[in-house]
Amino acid sequence: MSAKIIKCTTTDGRAIEFVDEVIGSGAMKDVYFSPDKSYVVCFFSREKNKFYESKAALEQQKDRLKEIVGNKWNGIFNGAGGAYWKNIFCWPDGLVEYNNLLGITAPAYKQQFFFEYGSKNNDFLKIQGKEKEGKWFASANNQNRFLDEREKGTWLNYLKICIQISRAVRRMHAAGLAHSDLSYKNVLIDPVTGSACVIDVDGLVVPGKYPPDVVGTPDFIAPEVVMTSHLSKEDPSRSLPSIATDKHALAVLIYMYLLYRHPLRGGKIHDMDDPQKDENLSMGGQSLFVEHPADPSNRVRAEQLKASQLPWADPSQIPYSVSGPYLTELFNKSFIDGLHDPAKRPSANDWETALVKTVDLIQPCQNAACSHKWYVFDNTTKPRCPFCHTPFSGKLPVLNLYSARQGGSFRPDNHRLMVWPGQSLYAWHANNMIAPNERLAPEQTRRKGYFVLHDERWWLVNEGLPDLTDAAAKTAIPIGSKIELSDGAQILLSKEDGGRLAVVQMVQA
Known part of the structure; x- marks a missing residue:
């Protein structure tokens, strides 16, 4: 016989349902699925929570949860990057009182x-x-x-x-x-x-x-x-x-x-x-x-x-x-x-x-059987994978990034980009005022360029950098074309405020 479905409402009037069958019990709560399993309803159990013992403690708990499912939920999910946060948090979004128990609703975990x-x-x-x-x-x-x-x-x-x-x-x-x-x-x-x-x-x-x-x-x-x-x-x-x-x-x-x-x-x-x-x-x-x-x-x-x-x-x-x-x-x-x-x-x-x-800074390990597949490339010693001990061999460009300062000078950013076949260049590499986080506009999340190794020569292919310039030769590298990466090459990635210059260093191992 299937468990019955219980209908109730959240304190702000939203109708919810749950199947009367505990699917999990934690240190403080018992958890129930909604009929379509898209969300859960979690009740704070009477045996595990002391706040039920006093009216004042119960009211304080209620206030705290109201703040979390109300103001704090709104601030995060209706603010900048709200859609991004829905993937990173499983944040409660409703407060429920049923059968003399306090509970919350929350999205179900992704598959x-x-x-x-x-x-x-x-x-x-x-x-x-x-x-x-x-x-x-x-x-x-x-x-x-x-x-x-x-x-x-x-x-x-x-x-x-x-x-x-x-x-x-x-x-x-x-x-x-x-x-x-x-x-x-x-x-x-x-x-x-x-x-x-x-x-x-x-x-x-x-x-x-x-x-x-x-x-x-x-x-x-x-x-x-x-x-x-x-x-x-x-x-x-x-x-x-x-x-x-x-x-x-x-x-x-x-x-x-x-x-x-x-x-x-x-x-x-x-x-x-x-x-x-x-x-x-x-x-x-x-x-x-x-x-x-x-x-x-x-x-x-x-x-x-x-x-x-x-x-x-x-x-x-x-x-x-x-x-x-x-x-x-x-x-x-x-x-x-x-x-x-x-x-x-x-x-x-x-x-x-x-x-x-x-x-x-990371580099794919050259050993196909490596358990970890990637490692931080250490250019100070003889580079090798620390997990399977496979030494790096070949020629590798490293882009040392510099940012424009007042007066047209460039200062080091203490930021380097290791190159590997298929490695991508993004807006935040081209400009130090762009941070790769939840606030990025869709346009800023798209790849702006990528690196290829062809006949032992490394190239940067320009897909979306309108200012890309060979700084030494002072020649523009239009979108759709490419520039070779050679030791000491200076490549201007952006002319905007915060625009970066990449200085190429070739590592031979």
Whole structure:
């Protein structure tokens, strides 16, 4: 007998329906599908939520949710890039009261966020058809032991996933909101398409107005929150989830998605006799980056690792520097300078910028069997893939980008574009005033040029750059024609404000 369909209305009068059958139960809510499965209705269960115990707490929870599904929803989805955010957030859009329970409505997750293939050995974990919770992808052990190869994606796609998560966090923080429980449990990812979706947004904290429901998920809780968790919530010395603690969680998440290990879980033991005290110290007041260049006391001990964790869990085999110069600098700021000084932590915008620049540094691995397919090209040493150790061979143009300044001079932008066959040139490469984010006009998202290797010669084909000029010869390169890339060539990409000059450097390996 099929479950009955229940009809009710949201507090703002929208008619909704749900099938009276729980499809999932979390730490706070029970979830029901709409009949067409296009949205879900989630009720806060009475047993799991203390706010039902007092009228004042219930009213405060109602107010907070009204703000999230009302003003905050409108600000984000009816503002700049609203359509873009619908793919990146699973944001609740209605408040429901039914059967003396408080609930919310939210869009259902997109199909790519469910496992198409089960785990290894006849899906012994029974994950086929389940949500792609980030934890399955954030550890070497899970990657190596459990995941079907067809679910793993490429390293380039993990960079794209991290860009989307950084953007989502940047947008929440710009709206004055903290996620408060940013972790691999509350982000769905799909490495096959390079997509991410931030979920469980109903716990958002409005600092100073609505306090957090939770302190976070172990592994992602900032040290100052762990250190003061024994104090009461009213104690002014207690650190609660905030934008500053989100920044720590975001850094941990990016480190784990790119390197499949935790930045603070090393070999150091703080208390031999009390495992809980040891955990509190290693994640709290005495936490220490496992790859700290000056203090090796928390190094990962290779002899304690399982074969299924290698090589990723051993930083001596795959150091964090494989992420390239921009991300290495931010990992240092997060896990050395800002670990115990929240004011020094990089913002979500810093991460987004560094990740975008890192994508411009990557190169396809020349080994077709490489598990990761892409790597950051390191021109300071003999370039090779750090994942399968295949050396790069051939001739490679690197475009060093310079921006126009007042007086007609050009200054370096600390931004380079690695070239590979089929690599694209976009509006944001041609002009440093254009940022590749949700605000781009459709015209700005189109490719403006691409690179080809023909008979051992590299060319840039102009598809949409009206100002493209060979700066040394002072000759225009009209749309539809091409310019050869040779060592020292200077190519003006745009004459507009913020227009860039690309200086070509040829790497021979």
